[in-house]
Amino acid sequence: MPRHLIYAANWKLHHGPAAARRYAEKFQELVGPRPGRELWFFPPAVSIAATANAFRGRGDVRIGAQNVSAEPKGAFTGELSIAMIEEVGATAALVGHSERRHVFGETDAETGRKVAALARAGLTPVLCVGEQLTEREAGRTDEVVLRQLAAGLDGLAAEELHRLVIAYEPVWAIGTGRNATPGDAAAVHRVIRRELEIRGARERIPILYGGSVNAGNALALLAEEELDGVLVGGASLDPEVWAAIVGFG
Numbered sequence: 354m355p356r357h358l359i360y361a362a363n364w365k366l367h368h369g370p371a372a373a374r375r376y377a378e379k380f381q382e383l384v385g386p387r388p389g390r391e392l393w394f395f396p397p398a399v400s401i402a403a404t405a406n407a408f409r410g411r412g413d414v415r416i417g418a419q420n421v422s423a424e425p426k427g428a429f430t431g432e433l434s435i436a437m438i439e440e441v442g443a444t445a446a447l448v449g450h451s452e453r454r455h456v457f458g459e460t461d462a463e464t465g466r467k468v469a470a471l472a473r474a475g476l477t478p479v480l481c482v483g484e485q486l487t488e489r490e491a492g493r494t495d496e497v498v499l500r501q502l503a504a505g506l507d508g509l510a511a512e513e514l515h516r517l518v519i520a521y522e523p524v525w526a527i528g529t530g531r532n533a534t535p536g537d538a539a540a541v542h543r544v545i546r547r548e549l550e551i552r553g554a555r556e557r558i559p560i561l562y563g564g565s566v567n568a569g570n571a572l573a574l575l576a577e578e579e580l581d582g583v584l585v586g587g588a589s590l591d592p593e594v595w596a597a598i599v600g601f602g
C-alpha cells in the first residue's frame with residue numbers, strides 16, 4: 354500500500370495573523386498538493402482564521418488548534434471551545450502537548466476529556482504522548498506512554514478510535530536538538546500501535562513522531578514504516594525550511 358504521510362507544523366507561540374498570511378503565501382509558492390501527503394498547521398489560536406483563509410482551496414492542508422477546552426461554554430477565562438475553533442477554520446486540535454502537560458500542568462484526566470469532546474464534535478484529536486529523560490533513563494518509557502495513552506483514550510469507544518491521530522514526542526527531544534533515533538521512535542510507535550489494536554482499533558491510526566525533527570534527520574526518521582508523519586516545531590517556522598522538509602518524503 355502506498356504510504357500516506359502527515360507533515361504537521363506546530364508553530365507554538367510564533368506567527369500572529371499577518372505573519373501567518375505571509376508564511377502561507379510563501380509556502381504555497383514553493384509547495385503544491387501531492388498525493389499521499391497531508392500538510393497540517395497548528396498556528397496560535399488568533400492566527401487560525403488567517404491561516405485557514407490563506408490556504409483556502411488546498412484540499413491537502415488542514416488547520417488545527419494547539420489546545421482547546423473540553424467545556425462547551427461557561428466561566429472559563431482564557432479558554433476556547435471546540436465550536437469556536439471550528440468556526441474559524443480548525444478541523445483538529447493538539448491535546449496534551451508536552452508543554453501543556455509540563456509547563457501548564459495539564460493532567461492526564463484533562464487530556465481524556467478533550468480527546469472525547471473533540472472526537473464527538475467531529476474534529477481530529479492529535480493526542481501527544483511522550484516520556485521525560487529521567488523516565489527514559491529509568492527504563493519507564495513504555496509504561497509512561499501507555500499510561501498517557503490510556504488516560505487520553507479513556508472516554509472513547511472502540512468505534513471512535515479511527516478519529517484519532519497520536520503524536521509520540523519524547524520530552525527530552527523537544528526543542529533540544531536531540532532527536533530519538535529512527536529505531537527508538539519506531540519501537541515506541543509499535544508499542545502504541547499494539548495498544549490501539551488491543552483497544553479495538555480496526556484501521557491504522559496515524560502515529561506521528563515529534564522532537565527536533567529537521568532537514569537533516571526527517572528523511573531517516575520517515576524511512577521507518579512505523580512513522581506516519583512528523584510533528585515539527587522549530588523547523589516548521591520558516592516556510593522555506595518547512596517546504597524543503599515536506600518535499601523530501
Ligand code: 13P
Pocket residue numbers: 363450522526527528529530563564565566584585586587588
Ligand atoms: P521541535 O521540533 O522544536 O523540537 O518541537 C517539537 C514539538 O514540540 C512539536 O509539537
